[in-house]
Amino acid sequence: MTPAAHLSAAIEVLQLIGERRRPAQDVLKEWGVAHRFAGSKDRAQIASLVFDSLRKRASAAFVMGDESPRAILIGALREARGLSLASVASLFSGEGHAPAPLSEEERARYEGATLSNAPAHVQGDYPEWIASRLEAALGDQAAAEGAALAQRAPVDLRVNILKATRDEAQKKLAHLHPEPTLLSPLGLRIKPGADGRGPALSAEPAFVKGLVETQDEGSQLAALVCAAAPGEQILDLCAGGGGKTLALAAQTHNRGQIYAHDSDGRRLAPIFARLERAGARNVQVRAPRGGADVLADLEGRCDLVLIDAPCTGAGTWRRHPDAKWRLAAGAIALRLEEQSELLKEATRYVKTGGRIAYVTCSVLLEENENQIDAFLTAHPNFKALSAEETATRANLPELARFASRHGFGLRFSPFTAGTDGFFVSLMQRAV
Structure with a gap:
């Protein structure tokens, strides 16, 4: 052709x-x-x-x-x-x-x-109906954030520290010209080609052998600020294909126990091959089994419960640009209900002094800070950690500058951080 x-x-x-x-x-x-x-x-x-x-x-x-x-x-x-x-x-x-x-x-x-007099939703390339929601979350940066979400995304890799250092992985992939990510100490970034395509990673020995995994830098940061420690008991409540489960396994150096669960067992299917490739040995996959309570034994035992919540994906539009045009208000309402239920469910498994990490790949206020506000109101025995405390616990104090202006958590985005749009908030159960 x-x-x-x-x-x-x-x-x-x-x-x-x-x-x-x-x-x-x-x-x-x-x-x-x-x-x-x-x-x-x-x-x-x-x-x-x-x-x-x-x-x-x-x-x-x-x-x-x-x-x-x-x-x-x-x-x-x-x-x-x-x-x-x-x-x-x-x-x-x-x-x-x-x-x-x-x-x-x-x-x-x-x-x-010219676009000089175009309305914000045109300059930011997002649907007009969602403009007010984005402006509520992003203020006068809504158009700039939208424009950043309308750019081509790079290919980000997370180095698997169970098998290699970042320098070692970078050398193995030198022919692809990866550069260290600016914020994640574990990331490598490969710029897209002129046609917008990334490299065929599935054919790369470094990928096949588990030295690297594809993971946006924002997702890497969300996992890192969980501050998972060796020996902890961790539940990944919405594990899906296992991206953050793998990151947590590496952070804990295969010590302690991670339980990977998802309400839809089909989403867990890729995790088994990924765990084997990564050399992650401290993960139990808890797939749903009919009406059985497969997590009953974890009640009140977990140091960390990670909720990688189902959301609109409004932070991933540069990777899935069609999603913003198919998004409907009804879908937002459905996601809000699911997120609220997951936060409530997570309290069952967190032990005294333990923490919940709530993560979305959305930039919308109602999916992020508003959910945390509602949760804390309903559960006064939990407190939200400040951005400074969250970043310091993760030994990444410079991330505190991404504190949300809406009062809870950290926000990462292509405009501010060069990442996909991510929100993460940590909440601790009172001792």
Whole structure:
């Protein structure tokens, strides 16, 4: 396929995404099955165009004065890729499988339209209906935070200290040019390629042997500030695929016990291979078994209960840009209910003096600080640790500067920290 044909295909996929309201990755996969002439490199180029268009959907449509898939793709070529008008016009030739030539209006808007007077949700590339929620959480930085969440994300790796130091892992991956992350002492960062793609890590010996795991720097920091210590009894209540479970196992140097649980046993499926690859030996997987209380023996025993809470994922939009356009207010209400129930459930397992770590990959106030406020009101025997105390306990005192201005926890984001959007708050049970 030619680069021009990639554009036509991307327009078609964007149309299908709008019609089906399904995850972009699913629609791309279905398109690939139906168009087998497109090779793997072609599909990668098309996916990159589609995701750039979704990242910049609002600003691209504003620039072009049109919300059609064609207009959004054209606008994204300017807003996401910075292509000149001449370059775009040469691709929109109408010849063969190329899109139809640019109209005079499209040319004029591409070259002359500006975002200087655009509303915040356009400058930040997020849905207009969620603007008030983002402004409540982020204040006058909402547009800047949104714009940062509309950029391509790097590939972040967490070095598994059970098997290697960061310097050792960096040398093993030198051909990928990783750089140490600025905030996490365990992280390596690989910049995305020109097409937005990262390296094929599954073929890298350092990954296969468990020296590194893919994990955003913000997620690494969320695990680090839990300050898990060797010998502790730890429950990961929403373990899913095990990313934070693995991080906690490394922090505890395989001493003590970590219990990995998830209410949906299917989400736990990847954890077994990951534990083996990482050399994590102090993890028990407690999958649900019908109506059995598989965590009954942990009641009042845990030093730490980690809640990696189900949330809107509003902090991960640079990795999943289609999610922000599929998000609905009803989904937020559902997540809030789940989060509240998990916080309540966690109290069952925390021993006197133990702590709950509440983590989301969301930037919304109601999923974060408001949940902590409601929890503390209902459970006066818990207190929230200050940002300074949280950061100091983790031996990362510089993280205190990411204290939430809303009173509880730490906030990390691409605009302020160069990470995905994460919130973490630690609460301790009174002695």
